[in-house]
Amino acid sequence: MDSVHVVTVSGSLRANERAPSAALARILRALGALAIPAALALLTFAVFSPGLWGGFVEWDDQVTLYENPNWRGLSVPQLKYFFTTFLMGHYIPVTWLTFGLDYVLWGMNPFGYHLTSLVIFALGAGALYFVALHLLGTSMALTGAPLKVGAVAATLFFAIHPLRAESVAWATERRDVLSGLFFLLTVLAYLKACDASGWRRRTILAASVGCYALALLSKGSVMVLPAILILLDVYPLRRIGGPGRAWLARPAWPVWLEKVPFVVLGLAGAIVTYQAQAANLFITSLGRQPLPSRIAMSFYSLWFYIEKTVMPLGLSPLYELPARVNPFEPRFLVAILAVSALVAVLLVLARRWPAGLAVFGYYAICVAPVMGIVHSGHQLAHDRFSYLPGFGLALLAGAAAGAVARADAARTLRPAITKALAFTGIAWSFGLAVLTAHQTQIWHDTDGLWRYAIESDPKCGICHGNLGVSLSKQGHTGLALQYFTTVLEIRPDHVKAYKHLGYTYATLGEWERAITNYRRYLVYRPEDADVLNNLGAALISAKRPGEALEPLLRAVRNDPAHVFAHTNFALALFELGRPEEALRRFRHAIALKFDTPQPWLGFARTSLELGRTDAARTAHGILTMLDRQKASLIGPLLLATW
Numbered sequence: 001m002d003s004v005h006v007v008t009v010s011g012s013l014r015a016n017e018r019a020p021s022a023a024l025a026r027i028l029r030a031l032g033a034l035a036i037p038a039a040l041a042l043l044t045f046a047v048f049s050p051g052l053w054g055g056f057v058e059w060d061d062q063v064t065l066y067e068n069p070n071w072r073g074l075s076v077p078q079l080k081y082f083f084t085t086f087l088m089g090h091y092i093p094v095t096w097l098t099f100g101l102d103y104v105l106w107g108m109n110p111f112g113y114h115l116t117s118l119v120i121f122a123l124g125a126g127a128l129y130f131v132a133l134h135l136l137g138t139s140m141a142l143t144g145a146p147l148k149v150g151a152v153a154a155t156l157f158f159a160i161h162p163l164r165a166e167s168v169a170w171a172t173e174r175r176d177v178l179s180g181l182f183f184l185l186t187v188l189a190y191l192k193a194c195d196a197s198g199w200r201r202r203t204i205l206a207a208s209v210g211c212y213a214l215a216l217l218s219k220g221s222v223m224v225l226p227a228i229l230i231l232l233d234v235y236p237l238r239r240i241g242g243p244g245r246a247w248l249a250r251p252a253w254p255v256w257l258e259k260v261p262f263v264v265l266g267l268a269g270a271i272v273t274y275q276a277q278a279a280n281l282f283i284t285s286l287g288r289q290p291l292p293s294r295i296a297m298s299f300y301s302l303w304f305y306i307e308k309t310v311m312p313l314g315l316s317p318l319y320e321l322p323a324r325v326n327p328f329e330p331r332f333l334v335a336i337l338a339v340s341a342l343v344a345v346l347l348v349l350a351r352r353w354p355a356g357l358a359v360f361g362y363y364a365i366c367v368a369p370v371m372g373i374v375h376s377g378h379q380l381a382h383d384r385f386s387y388l389p390g391f392g393l394a395l396l397a398g399a400a401a402g403a404v405a406r407a408d409a410a411r412t413l414r415p416a417i418t419k420a421l422a423f424t425g426i427a428w429s430f431g432l433a434v435l436t437a438h439q440t441q442i443w444h445d446t447d448g449l450w451r452y453a454i455e456s457d458p459k460c461g462i463c464h465g466n467l468g469v470s471l472s473k474q475g476h477t478g479l480a481l482q483y484f485t486t487v488l489e490i491r492p493d494h495v496k497a498y499k500h501l502g503y504t505y506a507t508l509g510e511w512e513r514a515i516t517n518y519r520r521y522l523v524y525r526p527e528d529a530d531v532l533n534n535l536g537a538a539l540i541s542a543k544r545p546g547e548a549l550e551p552l553l554r555a556v557r558n559d560p561a562h563v564f565a566h567t568n569f570a571l572a573l574f575e576l577g578r579p580e581e582a583l584r585r586f587r588h589a590i591a592l593k594f595d596t597p598q599p600w601l602g603f604a605r606t607s608l609e610l611g612r613t614d615a616a617r618t619a620h621g622i623l624t625m626l627d628r629q630k631a632s633l634i635g636p637l638l639l640a641t642w
Contacts, residue, residue: 150402297372
């Protein structure tokens with residue numbers, strides 16, 4: 001009995017000694033598996049790090065972030081705003097949540113916002129590595145070192161490409177990197193679920209659906225993901241389609257049923273995205289761009305992102321949509337012919353090289369929401385629209401690198417050729433990194449951004465106009481006028497330039513020129529309350545208060561909450577010798593927004609005119625708290641009444 005007891009204890013000790021060793025081995029294997037994606041994430045971070053010292057730019061950042069107080073924080077009012085706003089035609093509550101967190105951590109320091117975007121993007125690079133491992137291993141039967149080489153090449157090709165600079169370095173475009181991360185996690189979980197069974201499969205599939213919901217709430221363009229999952233099921237997973245795999249046969253039913261939650265979410269995302277765009281009047285009408293133009297735009301988009309991926313030169317924050325797209329213009333004809341030829345070749349090669357057609361199918365699905373059939377905005381294309389489509393093109397680059405590595409391992413490729421190809425790949429990657437670091441710095445400030453855009457495309461009317469606005473705000477009115485005039489020379493249909501000309505002339509005190517340009521603008525946009533108010537103010541300054549009443553009355557009718565329109569209406573009445581009516585208007589403006597100094601100044605001045613010194617002194621006291629400079633304008637008049 002004793003000997004048996006000794007043996008039992010000894011065996012237990014050896015088992016206990018082995019257990020920590022096995023656990024440690026698993027930990028080390030996990031850390032080893034994370035080493036490569038971690039290195040890729042760090043390299044990605046380094047390449048884009050020059051963007052950390054950039055500021056906010058006047059290209060939606062002012063509307064989204066630094067002139068918008070509604071999102072700043074994570075309290076109940078901000079949370080309500082995140083889940084209800086359609087600002088700028090987007091429904092992106094999860095993206096807003098990250099901005100709210102940024103504000104809690106960083107205040108309004110742009111560095112923190114760029115840091116968060118870059119960290120998210122670097123994590124996305126790590127996720128892409130794991131997706132590439134799975135898809136390249138499945139489609140090409142790659143294993144070992146060749147598989148890792150292919151996955152690294154795919155990740156680098158995507159992550160350090162200059163086309164990513166807009167999505168990463170532009171603070172507003174946080175929605176790209178965040179939705180892209182959740183998109184990759186959705187696909188990765190789906191691929192893992194396909195390899196699992198039982199409760200583990202159901203759990204991973206549920207996680208995939210959850211990631212997809214987060215992706216949709218980060219940016220609506222991921223609405224296409226259900227179609228992509230079906231494409232993956234066809235190739236490379238081969239779960240449906242193909243010989244002996246009827247699309248609707250009973251064995252295929254589970255494959256279709258598991259797509260139901262994805263399809264429901266995708267349709268909901270598509271509906272909400274369309275409503276958000278329509279609510280902001282961003283949808284381009286068929287009258288402006290008819291169906292033939294939209295077909296040409298679609299072919300152009302399909303070719304544009306392939307071309308810029310291969311040759312990323314002449315990138316710009318805006319590729320402006322022409323006033324009318326002519327399908328017979330050379331750039332559109334070239335795109336139509338190139339895409340048609342590419343599709344024909346891929347169809348011919350489909351049996352021997354199904355991956356080519358599958359990648360193009362993925363690419364076309366991702367481009368579909370932004371290629372022009374349903375169009376919104378001022379763009380013909382955007383660099384950021386290449387984000388999701390870029391994953392598929394990156395996998396092609398990874399497949400090529402993996403094939404070379406496999407051929408080298410099998411000694412079927414001459415060493416000299418292998419070295420030459422490896423050198424070419426490294427040189428290409430280095431070149432991409434240099435271009436990306438440069439492209440990232442273009443987003444450093446507003447002036448630099450639009451000067452670069454004009455260099456890229458001197459005929460971009462909006463680019464000239466945006467630089468003009470920036471210069472005008474800095475007080476460089478002479479230069480600003482030149483850019484606004486250039487806008488109208490390039491694109492007479494950009495009538496907003498008249499509005500900017502009117503405002504700039506008003507700041508110079510050239511009231512007649514300001515009035516002329518405001519009126520030209522109102523011919524095309526007669527309901528613009530801001531410009532109606534500005535016209536009224538210019539007429540008052542030009543000593544024509546009687547003429548100011550009509551545009552100011554239209555302004556307050558179109559926007560009853562327009563404080564400055566009510567204030568200027570009251571001022572015009574005062575100038576016309578109607579102080580009692582003016583006083584009522586000033587009171588109404590104060591009631592609309594109590595802390596606005598201008599109506600208090602008018603109220604104090606009018607009260608003095610009517611001999612109501614007590615009311616004038618009270619108004620002056622409040623005005624002193626709001627704006628001491630404006631209060632000083634009425635102070636001497638009050639002293640004279642003592």
